[in-house]
Amino acid sequence: MDYSFPRETLWRTASKITISAHLFGILANILMLIWLLHYREGMDLDSSNPYRIFNVHPFLMFFGFIFLIGEAMMAYKTVPADRQTQKFVHMFLNLSALVLGIVGIHATFKFHDKMNMLDMYSLHSWIGIGTFCLFILQWLFGFSLFVFPKASAVTRARLAPWHVFGGRALLYMAICAAETGLMQKFTFLQLTNNRESYLINFLALAILLFGITVDISVSLGRFA
Amino acid sequence: MDYSFPRETLWRTASKITISAHLFGILANILMLIWLLHYREGMDLDSSNPYRIFNVHPFLMFFGFIFLIGEAMMAYKTVPADRQTQKFVHMFLNLSALVLGIVGIHATFKFHDKMNMLDMYSLHSWIGIGTFCLFILQWLFGFSLFVFPKASAVTRARLAPWHVFGGRALLYMAICAAETGLMQKFTFLQLTNNRESYLINFLALAILLFGITVDISVSLGRFA
Numbered sequence: 001m002d003y004s005f006p007r008e009t010l011w012r013t014a015s016k017i018t019i020s021a022h023l024f025g026i027l028a029n030i031l032m033l034i035w036l037l038h039y040r041e042g043m044d045l046d047s048s049n050p051y052r053i054f055n056v057h058p059f060l061m062f063f064g065f066i067f068l069i070g071e072a073m074m075a076y077k078t079v080p081a082d083r084q085t086q087k088f089v090h091m092f093l094n095l096s097a098l099v100l101g102i103v104g105i106h107a108t109f110k111f112h113d114k115m116n117m118l119d120m121y122s123l124h125s126w127i128g129i130g131t132f133c134l135f136i137l138q139w140l141f142g143f144s145l146f147v148f149p150k151a152s153a154v155t156r157a158r159l160a161p162w163h164v165f166g167g168r169a170l171l172y173m174a175i176c177a178a179e180t181g182l183m184q185k186f187t188f189l190q191l192t193n194n195r196e197s198y199l200i201n202f203l204a205l206a207i208l209l210f211g212i213t214v215d216i217s218v219s220l221g222r223f224a
Numbered sequence: 225m226d227y228s229f230p231r232e233t234l235w236r237t238a239s240k241i242t243i244s245a246h247l248f249g250i251l252a253n254i255l256m257l258i259w260l261l262h263y264r265e266g267m268d269l270d271s272s273n274p275y276r277i278f279n280v281h282p283f284l285m286f287f288g289f290i291f292l293i294g295e296a297m298m299a300y301k302t303v304p305a306d307r308q309t310q311k312f313v314h315m316f317l318n319l320s321a322l323v324l325g326i327v328g329i330h331a332t333f334k335f336h337d338k339m340n341m342l343d344m345y346s347l348h349s350w351i352g353i354g355t356f357c358l359f360i361l362q363w364l365f366g367f368s369l370f371v372f373p374k375a376s377a378v379t380r381a382r383l384a385p386w387h388v389f390g391g392r393a394l395l396y397m398a399i400c401a402a403e404t405g406l407m408q409k410f411t412f413l414q415l416t417n418n419r420e421s422y423l424i425n426f427l428a429l430a431i432l433l434f435g436i437t438v439d440i441s442v443s444l445g446r447f448a
Binding site: 009010118121122123124126127130158161165168169172173175176179180182183184186187188191192193197200201204205208211212215216219220 | 233234342345346347348350351354382385389392393396397399400403404406407408410411412415416417421424425428429432435436439440443444
């Protein structure tokens with residue numbers, strides 16, 4: 001069987017999939033806000049209500065981390081500018097994700113502290129912290145390789161695919177962290193069939209579809 | 225920057241990643257068996273103990289479904305035979321996954337029935353059943369396109385990338401289903417820091433790494 005890919009078709013579809021990725025990401029952000037502001041207690045990192053502190057965590061870990069790294073991965077396609085600008089946007093979005101991710105992780109430790117709860121025992125926390133530590137390494141690796149002190153063109157070309165694969169694997173892991181986190185909260189809230197449970201499930205599906213569409217969008221770019 | 229991939233390096237690394245995928249898959253199967261047989265009640269689909277019925281579910285959904293579809297995805301690299309044989313192995317492993325997946329899903333409905341528990345309310349069940357239904361469609365699509373009645377060579381070449389992307393997205397979804405399922409069971413068991421909780425977390429990490437390594441192994445094949 002011939003494995004040649006019809007480039008033109010792939011390019012056209014790639015742009016449709018990139019648009020879907022944006023839409024799933026925006027949908028997930030909207031559902032997240034409806035959940036936290038309407039069904040839950042709202043968000044405030046300095047609140048006396050520990051649940052308002054906790055709620056900063058899911059919001060920042062999706063909007064501030066997953067959504068931004070997804071958009072950063074697609075920046076080479078979506079930013080209508082020269083390659084240097086695209087590269088800067090890619091680096092800057094990932095740096096913002098790093099900073100907002102630290103604040104988001106801080107929120108959950110502060111919540112555990114106020115509630116005298118154990119830290120770092122659940123699968124969600126293991127996947128989450130593992131992903132975040134590897135993400136910091138990936139950012140430092142990317143920055144030193146492609147920005148400053150910047151490797152030679154040959155080295156960059158040799159290592160670029162591993163940067164891409166690393167990023168895709170990290171997105172995969174971050175999505176798993178989000179899904180397990182929502183699953184954990186869902187079980188703690190002892191939800192079964194009600195409006196809030198449907199909302200959380202649709203939110204989680206939107207996050208999953210964001211991950212899949214970003215991944216396919218990035219992979220398609222590699223072929224074409 | 226030059227995006228040419230040094231093929232030879234990629235090929236050598238691809239085979240190492242494929243071996244890692246096998247090892248993570250085998251590790252996950254071993255950890256799963258230790259968990260279900262030593263820490264839990266064991267497995268029996270016809271038991272009077274509903275928990276022994278339930279335990280068939282995680283085992284078959286990993287060994288029977290995720291592990292087999294992962295191995296099926298890598299069959300074009302790992303089976304030392306001609307392309308027709310590789311294709312048959314790929315089809316047959318996916319068919320086995322379909323059958324064992326149905327038995328595995330049956331186990332959990334039977335458990336819910338015995339325990340008078342609600343079905344299909346959790347995120348895990350939504351992702352799981354969604355993945356499985358799409359997997360059946362993907363199998364039927366693949367079979368009719370590539371085996372019988374088999375499309376023309378041009379159509380096959382045009383649709384092959386979508387079959388590959390569909391399979392990768394389904395693997396992604398299946399891993400999320402596994403992670404949320406283990407997270408749900410973990411929370412129901414009210415585990416915190418003990419041997420069983422570490423075992424479940426390492427099992428879930430092995431499953432996640434199996435997914436990532438299979439995905440990268442398959443993607444690398446596309447470049448090289």
